[in-house]
Amino acid sequence: MTKKLFYLLILFFSITSTNFAQQLTDSIEKAKKNPPEIEKIYLHTDNNYYSIGESLWYKAYSVYAYTNQLFDHSKILYVELISPESKIISRNITNLEGGLGHGDFILADSLGIKPGTYQLRAYTNWMRNYGDDFVFKKEIQIITPNEEKAIQTKENNTKAISKDKKDNPKLENTPEIIVDFFPEGGSLIEDVISNVAFKATDSYGNPIEIRGTIFDANEKQINLFKSVHDGMGKFIIQPEKNQKYYAKIITPNNNEIKVTLPDVQKTGYTLSINTVDEKKVVTIKTNTATLNQNPNSDLTLICTTRGITYFQGTQTLKDTKLSFILPEENFPEGITQLTLYDNQSRPQSERLVYIEKKQNIDISLTPEKKNYSPKEKVNITLTAKNEQGNPLVANFSIAATDTNGVNENFDDGINICSYFLMASDIKGKVHNPNYYFNNSNPRRLFHLDLLLLTQGWRDFVWKKFPNLNENKNFKVEKGITIAGKVENLFGTTVKENNLVQMVLLNKGNSIMLNDTTDVNGKFEFNNINFKGTATMLLNTKNQKGKNSGEFILDSIYNQPTTIDFKGYKFLNNQENKINLIKANLHNKNILFNIPEENQLKDVIITSKKKKEDSSPSQYGFADYTYIPEEKGPQYSNIFILLQVAIPNITASANSIRFNRYNGPALIIVDGAETEISVLSSIATDDIAKIETIKGPGAAVFGSQGANGAILIYTKLGKGINSSKKVFHSVTMPVNGYQNTRYFYSPDYSKPNPSENNQADIRNTLYWNPYIQPDEKGNASFSYYNNEVDTTVNLNLEGITNNGIPIIVQSSYQIKK
Structure with missing residues (x-):
């Protein structure tokens, strides 16, 4: 196609001729001038596979959703580690500055860590205004290296059944095969040739490869089809008038199903x-019947990327047919949504397409050598420039990890590119998202198009654009807020115009703030910033300067969002990878003739655990007893403490129950039955012991x-009233x-007898959450190897x- 024809086609389709088109333009232009402040979060972790006792390190990137530029908006990021039983076992309050933050989790068995698939989840309070769309979620694997058969190979008992199980109740607990068909653009229309994409998965969401045949209602064979990637594929059909179609599908087990x-x-x-x-050619098609019903009807096509037109x-x-070339140079990289409207503003058809851009950058990550000796110093050089040789302004994080026998050059999980450019803009879980961004996969863009045809975002938040600035129920958190109200000592009337001093x-520093209670008795100290545990002193006085009133404090941090994570069945290749890593970890222990406790791992300073209380409860022997450590972790409210302290429980200000029961647990504080509504009055450091009794x-x-029952004992032993009477x-x-x-890495250039007696078989050799090129576009760093013959992967992620x-990856060998 000639350049002249290209621009003629663009001009032809760009003519506006209706009031509807102008109204849409005005609305969009208004939204562009005041777009919603939507955040996206991504976490780069040092690894995807961990052993119990290791640390999980992460770097947080918060970006403006429309441009993917770092966004200095929220200052508080909630990062949660969720167990296979859908329980939050640890929660970090991570500080964001300039859109960046970092933190870690110690995967200690004291948290109840056991082998399995865990979810890492991250979000800000502001993000909750947009539902679950932008909550970051990533799955990690925790394995046990020293158990011979910690991960058993699952029996492949998947059977093909239809979605309706009522005809075969024996298959109720059998993973089903689900096949869905997606006509391109949304609908099949009589006499219009169309592509139909399909996707096959099991009930765990894992892809299933299938093949089959399309028939009409008269049993006439119309077409054949076969999945070409992760259970997806497509075929062509031209539907006839007054005709219906179905597919006979052959599953991997050679069973036949009908859809x-x-x-x-x-x-x-x-x-x-x-x-x-x-070039991407866009075609609008219809049939003669439609043209006869709507002669000279105007159609409007609007193309948006991340909500911006x-x-x-x-x-x-x-x-019946109109084609033109999509001007890709007008779009940023990412998923573009094409929506066709009729002259009554009704959407008629929709298509997603990925726009790929050649970036003007040149980044290299170069080890000094390709082969190193055990415990040898490694020097790495980073160069980040554009194609003109000018330094690149960017922020990076890097991990150097032992591959443990899995010598893959590209992880298909998720990285910063696949998340910000694709996965975060698609509803549901994307299987192996990094596959579509690996240039070594020659058909990746064709397969990505299949993904967009089958896994669209019909109800995604962008569909509500440009009305996203309305109804903001969750505030942006610019810092830590300490708030509450002051009531009269007797009764529940509030104290207005009381002075509150905090x-x-x-750590030797002090913050002093004053506020005055409003007509509702409320006070609030905003945008406070401090790390670790601080001692808070609050005092309140009336207008005459006398101590007066009683404090009722709010929870400092917001309660977690609803958990939707559930364990799932591994595919064979993933299970094989886990078994290979487990075997390598086990073999390293045998090779170096060491028990697990003598491995060189992260330096962690903890208090000594109290001896478990084995004395009987006054109600008999408890099923479980928790005694807080004197210098253990602090929790902002009793509900978070209960979540952490008691296994298999769900606890919030609205409900406390054991997961095995549907109803609420009985709460007893110092021998007295207590309502859940007053539990928040108990300070967590006033709790002496918690017991649970359930079953017989x-x-x-x-x-x-x-x-079941939860028994809470306070240090004063006088029940809820003694904890509540904090007075003025x-x-x-x-x-x-x-x-x-700080990530600990040994320095073998300096003698250290304690380390010399320990085997260094670290899985993460180096982690640095903040690497920035200098004014020449260069950066360098160094660390020491472990002492294992292995391959080390270097994984650099970041954003300009x-x-x-x-994302830049490299590797080198450690050999004796």
């Missing part, structure tokens, strides 16, 4: 996209103990941002100042 295709519409429009000479045009459709003592032992409480002053510990640790996500 009906979507109904054929008598009228309508479709959008399709084909790549011709590396980059192309819009209105044209009268006078034929002092925070933290709970019969001592009669019918009230049917859902409060002294208590409060938790600030996570007091982040203009929002280009970066």
Whole structure:
């Protein structure tokens, strides 16, 4: 196609001719001037596979959703580690500055860590205004290297069944195969040739490879089809008038299932996209019946990327087919949504397409050598420039990890490129997202198009654009907030115009703030910043300067969002990878003739654990007993403490229950039955012991103990009232941002007898969450190897100042 024809086609489709098109333009232009402040979060972790006792290190990148540029908006990031049982076992309050933050989790068995698939989740309070769309989620594996068969090979018992199990109740617990069909553009239309994409998965969401045949209602064979990537594929069909179609599908076990295709519409429009000479050709198609019903009807096509419109045009459709070339140079890289509207503003067809851009950057990550000796010093050089040789302004994080026998050059999990450019803009879990960004996969873009055809975002938050600035129920957190109200000592009337004085003592530093209660007795100290645990002193006085009132404190941090994570069945290749890593970890222990406790791992300073209390409860022997450590971790409220302290429990200000029961647990504080509404009055550092009794032992409480009982003992032993009567002053510990640790890496150039007696078989050799090129675009760093013959992977991730996500990988060998 000539350049002249290209621009004629663009001009042809860009003519606006209706009031509707102009109204849309005005709305979009208004939104562009005041776009919603939507954040996206990505966590780069040092690894995806961990042993119990190791640390998980992460770097947080918060970006403006429309441009992927670092976004200095929220200051508080909630990072949670969720167990296979859908329980939050640890929660970090991570400080964000300039859109960047970092932290870590110690995967200690004291948290109840056991082998399995865990979810790492991250979000800000502000992100909750947009539902679950932008909550970052990543799965990690925790394995045990020293158990011979910690991970058993699962029996492949997947059977093909239809979605309706009522005909075969014996298959109720059998993973089903789900096959869905997706006509390109949204609908099948009579006499219009269309692509139909399909996707096959098991009930765990894992892809299933299938093949099959399309038939019409008269059993006439129409076409054959076969999945070509991760259970996905497509075929062509031209539906006839008054006809229905179905597919006979052959599963991997050679079972046959029957699935009906979507109904054929008598009228309508479709959008399709084909790549011709590396150009994306957009085609609008309809049938004669539609043209007869809507003669000279105007259609408007709007193309948006992450909610921002980059192309819009209105044209009268006078034929059954119209094609033009999409001006890709107008769009940023990422997923573009094409939506076709009729002249009554009704959406008629929609198509997603990925726009790939050649980035003007040159980044290299170079080890000094390709082969090193055990415990030898490694020097790495980073060069980050554009194609003109000018230094690149960017922020990076890097991990050097032992591959443990899995010598893959590219991880198909998730990285900063696949997340910000694709996965974060698609509903549901994307299987192996990095596959689509690996240049060594020649058909990756074709397969990515299949993904967009089958896993669209019909209800995604961008569909609500440009009305996203309305109804913001969750505030942006610019710092830590300490708030509450002051009531009269007797009764529940509030104290207005009381002076509230607060002092925070933290590591030798102090913060002093004053506020005055409003008509509702409320006070609030905003945008406070401190790390670790501080001692808070609150005092309140009336207008005459006398101590007066009683404090009722709010929870400092927001409660976690709803957990939707569930364990799932591994695919064979993933299970094989886990078994290979487990075997390598086990072999390293044998090779170096060491028990696990003598491995050189992260330096962690902890307090000595208290001896477990084995004395019986006053109600009999408890099923579980928790005694807080004197210098153990602090928790902002009793509900978070209960979540951490008690296995298999769900606890919030609205409900406390054991996961095995549907109803609420019985709560007893110092021998008295207590309502959940007043539990928040108990300071966590006032708790001496927590016990649980469930099952037959709970019969001592009669019918009230049917859902189990939780017994809370305070240090004063006088129940809820003694904890609540703090009167006009409060002294208590409060938790600030996570007091982040530095990654420990041994220095073998200096003698250290304690390390010389330990085997160095570290899995993460180096982690640095902050690497920035200098004014010449260069950076360098160094560390020491472990003492294992292995391959070490270098994984650099980051983002430039203009929002280009970066990933660079390299590797080297350690050999004796």
